[in-house]
Amino acid sequence: MLIDLIAGARPNFIKVASIIEAIERAQNEGLPVKYRLIHTGQHYDGNMSGSFFEELNIPAPYYNLQVGGGSQAEQTARIMVAYERILLDEPCDVCLVVGDVNSTMACAIAAKKIPGIKLAHVEAGIRSGDMTMPEEINRIVTDSITDYFFTTSETASENLRKTGVDKSSIFFVGNTMIDTLLKNDSRLKKPQLWEGLKLENGQYIVLTLHRPNNVDDPAKLTQLLDTVATSAQGMKVIFPVHPRTAKIIEEHQLIASGIYTITPLSYLEFNYLVKYAKGVVTDSGGITEEATVMGVPCMTLRDSTERPETCTIGTNELLGTDPQNIPPAFARLFAGSWKKGGIPDKWDGKSADRIVSTLLAIYTDGKAIV
Ligand code: UD1
16 A cells, blocks of 8 residues: 655644654554655745754655645646646555645645545544634535545534544544654754743743634734733743744734844754743644643634644633734733643654554555544
8 A cells, every 4th residue: 555645834844743653663563664855845944844854854855846835726726736747657555634724635636536536634524613713624625525534523523424424434533743742752852043032931822823814914913912922921932933924023023022033943942842841822723732732821823723623622722813812811821820731632742652553454455443
């Protein structure tokens, strides 16, 4: 069985790292599985892509489609054209896509239209209900053509069943991003800025913002940054700035006083920073999962989440995007009354093994057991 693993943007690299390791473990046991890693090139900077390959020991991609940035349609179209070309020459048996980025949807469509190729989606079934997010559209389109659905929660499985997906194609396996985090916990690296900024455990806040809703309007972004800075009451706020946000800050010469803006950190450095933070303020989805597993209080500046278990079980809380909700949340954090949180079911480091053994079972005897 030849599996194409699709990775295009930063969160994808973290998820495929554990799947590659699981495939290699299966190969070492003599099981009949091979893979090709296809990097679409959606993210291309050293600190958005290269450093993840180095730190997580991800092998060089079999192909790099080098599509780069562009509008939603341009990027999606370029990925589809380039990946289809590969598949027409050298088809795979299974195209495995992860997450909800443009690369996920583009490769899913290209593969599904080629007879004989099955489509597997890792992180299937999650829904925010917010159709203004490109990721929500990517999730719905991808799941509408997927053959094998691998889910991170029972809620995600239930979402799929509600849309009529047969339960025999839904496999609740847990979270591959958490596989990678648990595996690398002891390798997390103190970031270089730690000494320079005189950081201390539990004495700083980590901030990340990159959603178009929060960052594309410079007035809104300024208001969010100012409110976080004042709510932090003098505690240092470290803000690794995503390229999308960096462009807006630069173009409009925004100054966020009281906030330390830095370039994006590598995986091991970023998660070290989160692990020892007093709290995290973010609009990312993946970071809410990582903060949950590390037991770090997490404030999400969004109105909805496709990962409700990070709130119902984990340390995450949805504050919405109105800046006035931020100060009371910080007050609770400083008062020590933030909920402790637990770990969602099957977020145990074995999710990628479950995915690979399920696919092997399907291919060797037509049945799968999780
Ligand atoms: C993408 C994903 C989002 C994910 C995020 C993680 C979609 C629709 N969105 O958003 O779900 O949470 O990645 O980071 O797929 N850029 C660089 N260097 C890079 C990468 C991007 O300069 O290495 C620039 C691009 O050229 C573009 C902007 O940053 O101008 C945004 O990149 P893009 O991949 O389009 O979307 P993200 O906002 O990163």
